[in-house]
Amino acid sequence: MTKHPVFDGHNDLLLRLLRGDVTAQGVADGLADGHIDKPRAIKGGFGGGMFAIFVPSPSDKAVRDEEMQQPTYDLPLPPPIEERVARDWTDRGFAALDDLRLAGAIQLCRTADEVQAALSGDAMAAVAHIEGAEAIDRDFEVLHGYHARGLRSLGPVWSRDTVWGHGVPFRFPSDPDIGPGLSDAGKALVKECNSLKILVDLSHLNEKGFDDVARISDAPLVATHSNAWAVTPHSRNLTDRQLDMIRDSDGMVGINFASAFLRPDGQMDADFTLDIVLRHFDHLIDRLGETRVGLGSDFDGALVPKPINDCAGLPRLLAAFASHGVDDSLMAKISHGNWLRVLRQTWGA
Incomplete structure (x- = not known):
């Protein structure tokens, strides 16, 4: 175990498996490309994170x-994804998680205690997350079934619209105040997630939808992979008003490594x-405080800064934090402690 293992708020490794680009055994043994595999995770102190099941659109x-x-x-x-198509893909996503577990690449975690224990091992701690809830039915039977299979985090939308609400487009410059809020079904989904103690992810949700979740939810507000709009005025980033609402709920934000959401010029470079x-x-710490900021890389789903490159490059980021004045106590919070705190508050264990 490295001194500061990283628990990460978001990755898209499962998408690579579902597209057939890699195999579970390849992830366990080591890959020639991409951002995450077991050998590089051990080298870089990547202890695990939220493994997203995302249904891709047929676009380039x-x-x-x-x-x-x-x-x-x-x-x-x-356009929206059909429920039938999304459910088939999501079922395959849970099967891919099982494949990774059987290959020894991950440990599937359902509690914060399990996450914390897994951080000390070689297999990555994996929390099942659904990004875009197109596979969920209006009666929530499917949601309960996925919860039984390990689902502990869910984003009602990716950027495209769903029956639950509306996402933000890839627009620069722009604020996230785009479109209406959650539908009545979306509000019911948030309440059902609260009942099951499933974390509701605010990343990709538009501003009115964000406000609806804040009014409805009894859990801390969490954006697993988002950045500061005050630094980069991209629709995918969070305004100071939103950050203050997250702070007041004792939630948190995971810093997204996607280049276009980091660079002040909004460029995917x-x-x-x-x-x-x-x-x-600095901006997130200033608005949220030291206990509410972590990492949400978007590894295997985004173009990340060259100095990081992949999960083996995380020590370079932590070294940059240290050179910036981050002491040992704060480093532990940023790398994993804050995530463990908010997961315990949300899940109750």
């Missing part, structure tokens, strides 16, 4: 990344120094 991510290199952009969102990450860190 490379084209989207190219468009996000323009000075301004406003990318059209793909990984060629920049970690000073920009530190600017977001």
Whole structure:
């Protein structure tokens, strides 16, 4: 166990498995590309995190990344995903988690105590997360079934619309006040998640939807992979008003490594120094306090800064924090302690 193992708020490794790009055994043994595998996790102190099950739209991510290199952009969102299609994909996502567990790459965790215990081992601590709740039925029978299989975190939307609410587009410059709030079904979903003690993820949700969750939820407000709008005015980032609401709920934010959400110019370009990450860190610490900031890398789902490169590069980020004046106590909070706190508060164990 490294001195400061990292628990990470969001990764998309499962998407690579579901697309057939890699195998579970490959993740366990080591991969030639991507951001996460077991050997690099051990090398970089990547203790685990939220493993997202995300249903992709039939669109070209490379084209989207190219468009996000323009000075301004406003990318059209793909249409909603059918419930039947989303459920089949999500079922496969849980099966992929099982494959990773059987290969010895992860330990599937249902409690904060299990996460904390797994951080000291070689297998990554994995919390099952659904990003975009298209697979969930209105009666929540499927939600209860997924909870029994280990689901402990859920985002009602990715950026495209769902029956539950509305996400923010990939738009720069822009604030997140785009579109209406949660539907009545979405409000019921938040209440059901509270009942099951499933964390409700605010990343990707638009501002009115964010406000609806804040009014309804009895749990800390959490954005697993978002940054500070005051530093980078991108629709995907959080305004100071939103950050203050998260602070007041004793929630937290995981810093997203996606280049376009870090760079003040909003560009999807990984060629920049970690000073920009530190600017977001300083602002988040200033608004949220030291107990409410962590990491939410978006590994295997985003173009991350070259100085980090992959999960083996996390020590370079922690070294940058240390050079910036972060002491040992705060480093422990940022790397994993704050996540353990908010998971215990949300899950009750």
